Amino acid sequence: VRTSRAEAFSDGVLAIAITLLILEVRVPAEVAEGALPRVLAHQWPSYASYAVSFAIIGIIWVNHHAMFDRVAEMTRGLLFLNLGLLMSVSFLPFPTALLADYVRGGANSHVAAAVYSANMTLIGLMFLALWAYLARNSRILAAGFTAEDARSSFRRTVWGPVLYGASIGLAYWNALACLVLYGALAVYFVLPYGVSRSGSRDD
Amino acid sequence: VRTSRAEAFSDGVLAIAITLLILEVRVPAEVAEGALPRVLAHQWPSYASYAVSFAIIGIIWVNHHAMFDRVAEMTRGLLFLNLGLLMSVSFLPFPTALLADYVRGGANSHVAAAVYSANMTLIGLMFLALWAYLARNSRILAAGFTAEDARSSFRRTVWGPVLYGASIGLAYWNALACLVLYGALAVYFVLPYGVSRSGSRDD
Amino acid sequence: VRTSRAEAFSDGVLAIAITLLILEVRVPAEVAEGALPRVLAHQWPSYASYAVSFAIIGIIWVNHHAMFDRVAEMTRGLLFLNLGLLMSVSFLPFPTALLADYVRGGANSHVAAAVYSANMTLIGLMFLALWAYLARNSRILAAGFTAEDARSSFRRTVWGPVLYGASIGLAYWNALACLVLYGALAVYFVLPYGVSRSGSRDD
Amino acid sequence: VRTSRAEAFSDGVLAIAITLLILEVRVPAEVAEGALPRVLAHQWPSYASYAVSFAIIGIIWVNHHAMFDRVAEMTRGLLFLNLGLLMSVSFLPFPTALLADYVRGGANSHVAAAVYSANMTLIGLMFLALWAYLARNSRILAAGFTAEDARSSFRRTVWGPVLYGASIGLAYWNALACLVLYGALAVYFVLPYGVSRSGSRDD
Numbered sequence: 001v002r003t004s005r006a007e008a009f010s011d012g013v014l015a016i017a018i019t020l021l022i023l024e025v026r027v028p029a030e031v032a033e034g035a036l037p038r039v040l041a042h043q044w045p046s047y048a049s050y051a052v053s054f055a056i057i058g059i060i061w062v063n064h065h066a067m068f069d070r071v072a073e074m075t076r077g078l079l080f081l082n083l084g085l086l087m088s089v090s091f092l093p094f095p096t097a098l099l100a101d102y103v104r105g106g107a108n109s110h111v112a113a114a115v116y117s118a119n120m121t122l123i124g125l126m127f128l129a130l131w132a133y134l135a136r137n138s139r140i141l142a143a144g145f146t147a148e149d150a151r152s153s154f155r156r157t158v159w160g161p162v163l164y165g166a167s168i169g170l171a172y173w174n175a176l177a178c179l180v181l182y183g184a185l186a187v188y189f190v191l192p193y194g195v196s197r198s199g200s201r202d203d
Numbered sequence: 204v205r206t207s208r209a210e211a212f213s214d215g216v217l218a219i220a221i222t223l224l225i226l227e228v229r230v231p232a233e234v235a236e237g238a239l240p241r242v243l244a245h246q247w248p249s250y251a252s253y254a255v256s257f258a259i260i261g262i263i264w265v266n267h268h269a270m271f272d273r274v275a276e277m278t279r280g281l282l283f284l285n286l287g288l289l290m291s292v293s294f295l296p297f298p299t300a301l302l303a304d305y306v307r308g309g310a311n312s313h314v315a316a317a318v319y320s321a322n323m324t325l326i327g328l329m330f331l332a333l334w335a336y337l338a339r340n341s342r343i344l345a346a347g348f349t350a351e352d353a354r355s356s357f358r359r360t361v362w363g364p365v366l367y368g369a370s371i372g373l374a375y376w377n378a379l380a381c382l383v384l385y386g387a388l389a390v391y392f393v394l395p396y397g398v399s400r401s402g403s404r405d406d
Numbered sequence: 407v408r409t410s411r412a413e414a415f416s417d418g419v420l421a422i423a424i425t426l427l428i429l430e431v432r433v434p435a436e437v438a439e440g441a442l443p444r445v446l447a448h449q450w451p452s453y454a455s456y457a458v459s460f461a462i463i464g465i466i467w468v469n470h471h472a473m474f475d476r477v478a479e480m481t482r483g484l485l486f487l488n489l490g491l492l493m494s495v496s497f498l499p500f501p502t503a504l505l506a507d508y509v510r511g512g513a514n515s516h517v518a519a520a521v522y523s524a525n526m527t528l529i530g531l532m533f534l535a536l537w538a539y540l541a542r543n544s545r546i547l548a549a550g551f552t553a554e555d556a557r558s559s560f561r562r563t564v565w566g567p568v569l570y571g572a573s574i575g576l577a578y579w580n581a582l583a584c585l586v587l588y589g590a591l592a593v594y595f596v597l598p599y600g601v602s603r604s605g606s607r608d609d
Numbered sequence: 610v611r612t613s614r615a616e617a618f619s620d621g622v623l624a625i626a627i628t629l630l631i632l633e634v635r636v637p638a639e640v641a642e643g644a645l646p647r648v649l650a651h652q653w654p655s656y657a658s659y660a661v662s663f664a665i666i667g668i669i670w671v672n673h674h675a676m677f678d679r680v681a682e683m684t685r686g687l688l689f690l691n692l693g694l695l696m697s698v699s700f701l702p703f704p705t706a707l708l709a710d711y712v713r714g715g716a717n718s719h720v721a722a723a724v725y726s727a728n729m730t731l732i733g734l735m736f737l738a739l740w741a742y743l744a745r746n747s748r749i750l751a752a753g754f755t756a757e758d759a760r761s762s763f764r765r766t767v768w769g770p771v772l773y774g775a776s777i778g779l780a781y782w783n784a785l786a787c788l789v790l791y792g793a794l795a796v797y798f799v800l801p802y803g804v805s806r807s808g809s810r811d812d
Contacts, residue, residue, distance in 0.1 A: 005620065005674060011208065012624030015215030016422075019223065019293050020628065024636075027227075027300045036311035040301075040318065051290065058286040065208060080799045083667040087660065090628050097636045098649075108645035115649065190283045214411065218418030219625075222426065222496050230430075230503045239514035243504075243521065254493065261489040268411060393486045417614065421621030425629065425699050433633075433706045442717035446707075446724065457696065464692040471614060596689050 002074040006082060010064060013086045017093065018057040021050050024097035046100040048179060053096040055186035060089055060123065067130060070149070073140040081133055085126040088119065095119045103175050113171035113178040117164055120182070124161030131157055205277040209285060213267060216289045220296065221260040224253050227300035249303040251382060256299040258389035263292055263326065270333060273352070276343040284336055288329040291322065298322045306378045316374035316381040320367055323385070327364030334360055408480040412488060416470060419492045423499065424463040427456050430503035452506040454585060459502040461592035466495055466529065473536065476555070479546040487539055491532040494525065501525045509581050519577035519584040523570055526588070530567030537563055611683040615691060619673060622695045626702065627666040630659050633706035655709040657788060662705040664795035669698055669732065676739060679758070682749040690742055694735040697728065704728045712784050722780035722787040726773055729791070733770030740766055 025046045028039045064085070071078065095116035102112035131154035134140070138147035163185070171178050228249045231242045267288070274281065298319035305315035334357035337343070341350035366388070374381050431452045434445045470491070477484065501522035508518035537560035540546070544553035569591070577584050634655045637648045673694075680687065704725035711721035740763035743749070747756035772794070780787050 002674075002678075005616070007208070008211070008617070009620050009624055009670060011212050012215055012621055013628050015212055016219055016625055016628035017631075018289075019216050019219035020632070022220075022293055022296050023223065023226070023632070025294075025297045027297070027304050029304075031305075031308075031311055033308075034310035036305060036308070037314045040314065050294070054290045054293065055286070058283075058290070061212060062282060065205075069205075079671060080667075083664070086627075087663045087667070090631055090663070091634075091659070093631050094634045094636070101636050101638075102640075102645060105640075105642075105645070107643035108640055111646045111649065210411070211414070214415050215418055218415055219422055221492075222419050222422035225423075225496055225499050226426070226429070228497075228500045230500070230507050232507075234508075234511075234514055236511075237513035239508060239511070240517045243517065253497070257493045257496070258489070261486075261493070264415060265485060268408075272408075413614070414617070417618050418621055421618055422625055424695075425622050425625035428626075428699055428702050429629070429632070431700075431703045433703070433710050435710075437711075437714075437717055439714075440716035442711060442714070443720045446720065456700070460696045460699070461692070464689075464696070467618060468688060471611075475611075 049100040072142040109175035113175035117167040120164040252303040312378035316378035320370040323367040455506040515581035519581035523573040526570040658709040681751040718784035722784035726776040729773040
């Protein structure tokens, strides 16, 4: 019972975080007669970062779902690690808006992309911490799952924070490249091979 | 179980998107003594687009519900097509606010209505893609539903994106006519005949 | 099953509408050194209207809950009447903020309070329409409930829109009196006698 | 059934309140070339108060969960006391943003921290009122729980509002110390000993 309520709460937080993203796409104000098409086209980074962050949170939901399918019992430790994960995912609308506003911002673009990359790295580390916790507390895993399965999910999850951590460096080279990379990673995860690496039951 | 959790997540996203619409209806600031009735009346497009988009997302929820009643098993493909649908519906508050702000905006009104129409067309195409997927993967349909039922739902859904696509052209003639059309379509869908065309179980 | 999903969707919308109210309580900007206590005290209408609207939506949730406890089967008509109710409740954050901003606004205060009263009247009418629908379609009522029970709930619900409708007149006399009345009605509904009048199962 | 629906509604409100916190972390506008790192670093109180309030609402959710695990039957009194708790928790995003904006605000910082402390005190008092209600209405407790258990939870909960009440005084000495205290309390609650004091089933 407790597992299902923690899952429902997590689903709620993720559903809200994903839907709040649209609030960062703002309607332009005081646009000159006939200039709206150009102004709307000019704010393409808002649409792009909306789509990328929406896809990323959607994938996080799928992975979160796959992880908790393997958990039979909630512990206090798991509850608070999960809260840590939710805190880091709920923060994503901020770097999303930051990146949208500054991706073309010259010197400022680098820190905007680095903040986004750092947030994604933190999310990846939280997933790692959760898998490590499950590997060490395998008695709470659902029937049919072992500590070795959790360790295997841990190993497959490692490359996430590594890749996103590396993208902090990329941010200092080119912020737009970061946005493209995030989008490419999201598309990759949506493909069958991508998702199976992150611990879906049917890999 | 997985189907029910995907439905719950979808319900959450749709419930949030529908409720966020009110944030786009803004309280007028610094109104002269006694001028508030006139100022409030003047922002009627905000109320109209709130009502129309609320009705549309409500109808989308009903249709989404009817579709997933027919699904017995989630697949990765269905999960991500569904995320695509949710992404396009969650975007609707933006064109809603855009249309409210610019429907009386002269030359700018046309692109505002066209963006709304394009968003609705995309939503329609996502529904089409979902029905096509279900027709091709009929083994995941619930007992009593066949590939032919899914194809039949697909055919009845086709006219949605066609009509909304055509309204992109209408937008370049008259933005207000578009708003009236969206409202008329919502009323039509609410009537028994309208909803049954989109695949409710009791047609 | 369908009833439970409609209830879950309604709960979601009501939970979001009630929580969004806090977004209308704004942090004052550019406050002079030491002036914050006075500025915060000055915006007491924001706190008052937050509390009143929160209590009202909470009571609506309780009444909605009591109503759907009596329904065994969803119909298309009930689904869309319920959407109409949700649309009118989700609109409430707007008059709440309007009243907070203009309750001390001289001539503008009257229309602000009248809009709030009108919104509440509409919500009451939607509840009436739902009870009338249930009385006329008593076959969908849960076991143990009859058309006469629904008619009785209808009669007990009538005074809601009547009272709120009358408060539109009160608004043109004194907006603050309206806010006090809404608060008093909320307190009244919270008392045992108040809630039982609106159709809770245990009256 | 009614208990589960009240829990689901509460979970929804808490999930939304926790996720709305990010809306108070604002993207800085019109930042000079290269100044974004410094501007972002300068708004550290926003991130700190986001993290602290997120942790606090998360802990409230855990404690709420533990409390309702002990309840077998909803009463009208419990329903409205619970609404009171939700109203006070849903208010927290306001003092969170207030504290973030004014913690470095000289004389204004004190009232900002005092408002936060007062909100937390109110939340603690609502928890106390709920435990007192359960102790007095022990017939609605789940099997295995007695009035004495509820009184014991009451006694362990008392120090919460006492401590937060005392922090109102601390606010007038140093607002930053308050923020540090809130954070420390959150960390303390996350540790096993902390949570067990607030009535989790496994103490």
